[in-house]
Amino acid sequence: MKKFIFPMITVIIMVFGFTTKSNAQKQSNGLYLTYSDYVNHKLSYGSVVKGDKITIHDFLEGNTVTVVSNGAKQTIAKNEVFGYRENNHDYRFQDNKAYRIVDTTGGFYLYSHDKLTQQGKGPKPVSMVYFSTKADKGILLLTQENVDNAFASNYKFKNMVQAEFKNDNDLTEYDNSLNQYKIKELYTETIK
Incomplete structure (x- = not known):
């Protein structure tokens, strides 16, 4: 029995080690160069190789991304x-x-x-909710006016939004039992 357990434990350790190593090499961070890349989950310039990194220049709404890949630095x-x-x-x-x-x-x-908003003694980041009608269409702040304009031809949805939500802040209500935003529930009801 002892002769069987030792080789079995060795095999299990080796399999677990190879599985862990292969999972660690999967690309989890990177750039989506196009909308098609996003839809197909195709990342470019990922952080697979040690030393590779992507820097998103957010300060003062910087307009570039710096990529270090295989030792070469590129600004996009x-x-x-x-x-x-x-x-x-x-x-x-x-x-x-x-x-x-x-x-x-x-x-x-x-x-x-x-978005930084003035609160008390200084500005603090507040998470704002936005929407678009398609993943490659313009992003708009989630307000009743913007929803009305974006879904101008969906009268049922517009009327349901106006009846359900009294102000713009209510548009971000979340339904924990369904794990989705209430406005998404209304939209789903109108496209059935």
């Missing part, structure tokens, strides 16, 4: 890149700002972006 304009993936979150660029992609289901895309 944000308007030439769809977005990026970092720490298991996808982001999309518009007007030199990075918007975190929150929800992409059903033809109504939601994003978040932190």
Whole structure:
């Protein structure tokens, strides 16, 4: 019995070691150069090789991304890149700002972006919610007026939004039981 256990433990350790190593080599951060790359989860300039890195220049809404890949440094304009993936979150660029992609289901895309707003003794970041009608269309602040304009031909949805939400702040209500924003529930009801 002892002769069987030692080789079995050795095999298990070797398999676990190879599995862990191969998972660590998977590309988890990188740039989506195009909308098609985003849809197909194809990352470019990922952080697979030690020393590779991507720097998003956010200070004063910088307009570039710096990439170090295989020892070569390259600067890319944000308007030439769809977005990026970092720490298991996808982001999309518009007007030199990075918007975190929150929800992409059903033809109504939601994003978040932190904006500095004056609160008390100084400005603090507040997460604002934005939307678009398609992943490659313009991103708009989630307000009743913008929803009305973006979905001008969907009268049922516009009327439901006006009836359900009293002000713009209510548009970001989340339904924990369904794990989605309430406005997305309304939209889904109107496209059935």
